[in-house]
């Protein structure tokens with residue numbers, strides 16, 4: 040039996056430690072999904088960051104992590120990985136028993152997190168991405184083995200409010216997830232920018248090139264998802280013999296785009312592993 044019954048998503052008090060890019064995306068997504076702003080709180084040392092969060096979302100803010108976690112049912116650890124240990128040491132004595140700790144910090148393992156929290160504190164590691172801002176995120180979630188079913192469900196509900204959720208059962212997969220979907224939006228923005236540049240180089244006005252690039256990425260992704268067809272099949276469908284598309288694809292292959300994309304994900308995965316590795320003294 041769960042010793043600490045939790046309120047449901049819409050009734051629970053959620054505190055964010057760190058009110059930066061990812062916390063803002065989640066706060067935006069949660070309020071968009073109908074979570075009342077007075078249920079949300081964010082602690083951040085930056086005065087301008089706190090002001091922005093209150094002005095945009097009307098949530099409670101604090102300069103004190105300790106004050107912010109008091110009474111919270113869920114504490115989202117949304118600081119940079121290098122600050123996580125300090126923040127957990129600071130807040131541990133102030134946590135409500137049974138409060139769910141939901142960490143989105145890249146590379147920081149469940150064991151590292153648990154070592155700095157009171158024994159048995161419910162704990163879920165999550166890797167979200169910034170499209171959460173518009174309800175189109177995808178997150179991988181991994182609960183610690185001792186996290187009760189109620190808190191597991193709550194973590195899933197929070198992340199489902201801002202996009203799709205993939206449950207994973209091996210922590211080793213988290214570095215690859217971080218590298219692909221966590222960092223991935225940045226790769227796609229780079230592609231969007233390059234597509235638009237190509238359009239401008241071909242004589243298109245910038246604004247038109249931007250709109251065409253965005254909609255092409257969006258439409259192609261939608262078609263992939265909705266048809267369930269392999270990317271190679273859809274690629275072949277738009278490639279006629281001796282046509283324009285095959286000429287473009289040949290240029291991409293000569294430029295090593297496929298290998299560069301694979302190397303990008305692997306480099307990010309390597310960096311995620313480095314962030315999670317114990318520091319040498």
Ligand SMILES: NC(=O)c1ccc[n+]([C@@H]2O[C@H](COP(=O)([O-])OP(=O)(O)OC[C@H]3O[C@@H](n4cnc5c(N)ncnc54)[C@H](OP(=O)(O)O)[C@@H]3O)[C@@H](O)[C@H]2O)c1
Nearest residue numbers: 057058059060061083085117118119120143144145167221
């Ligand atoms: N951005 C992404 O796409 C993404 C995706 C998945 C996961 N993540 C993870 O999300 C976490 C946050 O990333 P982010 O991109 O949102 O970083 P960010 O924009 O730099 O946000 C972190 C915030 O934490 C604040 N902060 C620093 N020290 C603090 C402390 N001791 N207590 C409370 N707040 C503190 C920072 O304030 P100052 O700026 O004043 O230092 C900053 O506003 C990271 O662990 C990252 O691995 C990010």
